[in-house]
Amino acid sequence: MATLELRGIHKHYGAAHAVDGIDLTVADGEFLAILGPSGCGKSTTMRMIAGLETPTIGQVLIGDQDVTHLPPRARNVSMVFQSYALYPNMSVAKNIAFPLKARGVPKAERDARVAKAAQTMGITALLERSPVRLSGGEKQKVALARALVRDPALYVFDEPLSSLDAQVRAMARSELRQLHDRTKVTTVYVTHDQLEALGMGDRIAVMKAGRVRQVGTPKELYGAPADTFVAGFLGSPPMNLIAAEGKIIGFRPEGIGVSRAGTPVASDQFAVTARIVELEFLGSTWQIYAVQGAGEAAQKFIAHVSPQVVTTLEVGSDHVFTVPRAELHLFDAKTGLRVTA
Amino acid sequence: MRYVRKSGFYLGLFLFALFSVFPVAWMVITAFKEDSDLYNVDNNPFLYNLPPTLKHIEYLFTSTHYPTFLWNSLFIGVLVVVITLVLAVPAAYSLARLVGRWGERSGIAVFLVYLIPPTLLFIPLYQLISFAHAANTVWALVLVYPTITVPFCTWLLLGFFKSIPRDLEDAAMTDGCSRWQAFRRVSLPLAMPGIATCVVFAFALSLSDYIYAASFVSSTAARTVSAGVPIELIRGDIYFWQSLMAAGAIVAIPLAIAYGLLFNKLVKGFAATSG
Numbered sequence: 001m002a003t004l005e006l007r008g009i010h011k012h013y014g015a016a017h018a019v020d021g022i023d024l025t026v027a028d029g030e031f032l033a034i035l036g037p038s039g040c041g042k043s044t045t046m047r048m049i050a051g052l053e054t055p056t057i058g059q060v061l062i063g064d065q066d067v068t069h070l071p072p073r074a075r076n077v078s079m080v081f082q083s084y085a086l087y088p089n090m091s092v093a094k095n096i097a098f099p100l101k102a103r104g105v106p107k108a109e110r111d112a113r114v115a116k117a118a119q120t121m122g123i124t125a126l127l128e129r130s131p132v133r134l135s136g137g138e139k140q141k142v143a144l145a146r147a148l149v150r151d152p153a154l155y156v157f158d159e160p161l162s163s164l165d166a167q168v169r170a171m172a173r174s175e176l177r178q179l180h181d182r183t184k185v186t187t188v189y190v191t192h193d194q195l196e197a198l199g200m201g202d203r204i205a206v207m208k209a210g211r212v213r214q215v216g217t218p219k220e221l222y223g224a225p226a227d228t229f230v231a232g233f234l235g236s237p238p239m240n241l242i243a244a245e246g247k248i249i250g251f252r253p254e255g256i257g258v259s260r261a262g263t264p265v266a267s268d269q270f271a272v273t274a275r276i277v278e279l280e281f282l283g284s285t286w287q288i289y290a291v292q293g294a295g296e297a298a299q300k301f302i303a304h305v306s307p308q309v310v311t312t313l314e315v316g317s318d319h320v321f322t323v324p325r326a327e328l329h330l331f332d333a334k335t336g337l338r339v340t341a
Numbered sequence: 342m343r344y345v346r347k348s349g350f351y352l353g354l355f356l357f358a359l360f361s362v363f364p365v366a367w368m369v370i371t372a373f374k375e376d377s378d379l380y381n382v383d384n385n386p387f388l389y390n391l392p393p394t395l396k397h398i399e400y401l402f403t404s405t406h407y408p409t410f411l412w413n414s415l416f417i418g419v420l421v422v423v424i425t426l427v428l429a430v431p432a433a434y435s436l437a438r439l440v441g442r443w444g445e446r447s448g449i450a451v452f453l454v455y456l457i458p459p460t461l462l463f464i465p466l467y468q469l470i471s472f473a474h475a476a477n478t479v480w481a482l483v484l485v486y487p488t489i490t491v492p493f494c495t496w497l498l499l500g501f502f503k504s505i506p507r508d509l510e511d512a513a514m515t516d517g518c519s520r521w522q523a524f525r526r527v528s529l530p531l532a533m534p535g536i537a538t539c540v541v542f543a544f545a546l547s548l549s550d551y552i553y554a555a556s557f558v559s560s561t562a563a564r565t566v567s568a569g570v571p572i573e574l575i576r577g578d579i580y581f582w583q584s585l586m587a588a589g590a591i592v593a594i595p596l597a598i599a600y601g602l603l604f605n606k607l608v609k610g611f612a613a614t615s616g
Contacts, residue, residue: 050515072514085512089530102517102526146516 002063002153002186003028004049009058011044011210018044019055020210029184031177033201035233038192041210046156046190050079062153073102078152082159084143086131093118093127096146103150117149120179137168144176148183155180155187161196173199194234198222206230224329225250228336231329240301242272242292243333250329256303257322258288258313269322274301276315286310290321365593372397372587379582397583401574406561407588410569413479414592417565418544420483425490425543426536432491433498434524438507452496455489459552462488470557481557482565486547494539501535502528537603548592566592 004026011019019041026032034042047053048060051072059068067075078099086095096117100110118124121141126134131142140160147155160176161169177200180187191197197204198218205215206229214226225231231239231250239250249270257269265271274292277300288303303321305313313319330339367386371379373393384390401407432451436444466485467476475481505528513523529536547565554568561569570588574581 047511050511052511052514071519072511073517073519075515077515079512079515081508081512083506083508085506085508087509087513087527089527098513099516102513102522150517 003061004154004186004188005059005061006045006049007059007061009045009048009055009060011041011048011053012056017210019048022058022207022210022212024205024212024215026186026188028186031180031187031189031200031202033189033191033197033204034207035191035194035197035201035204036207037233040207042190042192042207043158045207046079046158046188049154049188050077050156051075076150076153078147078150078155080143080147080155080157080160082162084131084139084160084163086139086142086146088130088132090131091127092123092129092131092134092142095131095142096127096149099146099150113149114145117145120148121145136164137172140164140172144179148179152185155185157187157189157191159191159193162191162193176200194236198234206233224338226338228331231331237287237302239329240303241331242299242301244270244272247333247339248331248336250331251301251323251327253287253302253304255323255327256305258303258305258309259320259322260312261318261320263320265320265322268325270325270328272301272321273318274299274321275318276313279310279313279315288313290319365590365597368586368590368593372583372590374583376583397581398587400581401584401587405573405584406564406569407566407573409562410564410566411592413563413569414548414566417479417482417486418547421486421490421547422540422543424483424487425494425539428487428491429494429498429539430529430532430536432495434502434528436495437499437502437505448496448499451492455492455496459489459550463552463556466553467557477558477560477563479558479563481563482547482550482554485553485557486543486550490539490543490546494542497539497542498532498535501532505531537606541600541603545596548596 004024006022006024009019009022010017022041022045024032034045036042044053048055051067051070051074055068059066061067062075062077086092087098090098093114096114097110100113105113114127115124118127121144123138123141123145126138126142131139134142143160157176161172164172173196180200189196189200198221201218203215203217204221206213206221208229214221214230221230222234225234225239228241228248228250232241235252237253239252241248241250243249251270261273272290272292274290276288277291278289280287280289282304285304286307286309288305290301290303292299292301301321331337332339370387370389373395374389374397375391375394378384378389378391379386381390436448436451438444439447466488470476470481470484473480473484475484509527509531510523513527514520518526549567550565551567554565555572558564558568561573564572566588570585574585574588
């Protein structure tokens with residue numbers, strides 16, 4: 001158990017700046033999700049935490065100890081890989097025992113701890129099998145068992161669920177979170193999937209192009225995105241962003257009123273007149289694809305409405321879309337940063 | 342139906358085994374034949390028409406330098422295998438992990454060296470060997486064979502190491518291994534099939550080479566089986582057939598068995614790492 005602190009971390013590969021100045025503090029026992037698109041530097045950041053890469057500039061501190069130049073084995077960080085990285089030439093039991101063996105733990109204690117870890121993950125029946133023949137979900141459990149068999153100061157997860165089927169993934173997500181709640185070990189979880197980050201993280205750090213754009217609780221990020229990137233990245237579908245009134249205006253697809261063109265608009269409402277391009281049935285709601293303007297200047301957005309409203313709409317013709325001004329998110333047109341009205 | 346298919350399978354297997362064993366069996370049968378049995382064209386060549394004899398084998402071991410050749414071949418073979426592994430394993434591993442274009446290009450460059458035929462190389466190599474004062478000794482061959490085995494084995498192992506995911510070594514390092522331990526405990530065992538192939542290749546090459554063995558070594562005491570046996574047992578147009586066959590079979594049969602056992606392990610290794 002320990003805190004983690006990144007101080008002014010840079011990682012340069014020649015002229016390419018994979019990580020371009022990150023300051024981040026993770027509290028003891030916290031679950032921090034690092035969220036970002038591929039190539040944003042999140043994996044490099046994680047590899048620097050684990051010690052697999054050395055920062056070009058900056059420091060990594062685990063539990064107040066500067067570990068910047070320590071090799072991975074001296075850091076007591078457990079890492080779970082996207083590929084699971086199970087050793088194919090060893091049985092499941094030997095895979096789980098490997099970190100203990102590498103640290104010179106005696107055989108009797110090793111066996112006991114492997115049995116316990118296997119029990120925690122519910123894979124006792126698999127211990128003598130070869131990892132090569134396991135299913136994706138089973139491999140993932142073995143990888144987790146190998147990570148938790150020793151008592152690490154820190155877990156780092158590199159997209160551990162991304163190679164699972166959608167159904168198994170949802171299950172694994174809640175299991176992982178429960179595991180964290182039991183063990184209370186500081187965790188850094190790297191993902192490009194906002195559902196994982198929103199669902200599991202105590203806090204989320206959103207990264208883009210080697211920098212952290214915003215850090216906060218899932219609710220903070222969802223409720224008050226710091227810039228247009230964060231706004232356009234969270235939520236499914238994400239926040240609509242359209243240029244209007246000299247700013248970039250953001251609004252969620254939910255809570256949008258739709259009425260026929262020409263309907264008068266109350267002063268506390270923000271209104272856009274746009275053409276409905278398509279209606280999509282999503283079960284409890286309908287999704288409207290709307291386009292304002294034409295050609296180069298065309299701006300698209302999405303609205304969710306109830307089935308009752310849909311009956312009054314017509315594909316191909318203009319409608320007025322209204323959002324209460326209080327629910328708008330305003331961003332600077334140049335910098336993309338959040339501004340207060 | 343199943344019975345028919347199964348017996349067909351075994352029949353095929355039997356024919357294949359017969360085909361493989363035939364030349365070796367003929368060698369063994371010939372090695373024990375009396376001259377008058379062997380040279381009578383009316384006799385069935387696969388049967389003993391006169392009682393078998395050990396005298397040609399006795400001749401091979403007492404009146405020729407065959408035991409010296411055997412020892413030299415073994416000595417050279419083992420050393421060449423060791424030198425090959427010591428050079429090729431680290432070379433291949435570092436080329437495989439060297440990211441970017443240069444790793445691949447160097448790998449191809451190394452392999453191209455292997456393609457230069459010995460007939461082109463043996464004259465310049467002879468100069469190098471004389472310069473090293475190694476001519477006419479077993480060391481000449483110990484030094485020369487790696488010029489063939491190292492490039493080939495480096496190229497072969499390069500593929501094996503490349504197929505081992507980096508994640509595995511990263512995992513081993515975060516699991517508590519040093520860089521070296523991660524290589525030794527994870528990557529090296531996974532490359533075992535490739536390394537076994539290299540052992541077989543390097544040993545077989547140093548055993549079967551004729552051109553270097555015949556041109557770099559003229560003293561009998563330093564000759565190998567492949568160069569020494571034909572020189573001692575083919576005199577002018579007289580072939581000592583029985584002793585020649587015995588000399589061949591004595592080397593070939595134990596090797597075939599050893600390779601067979603190794604091959605089993607190889608296949609198991611492949612099965613364990615793939616899939």
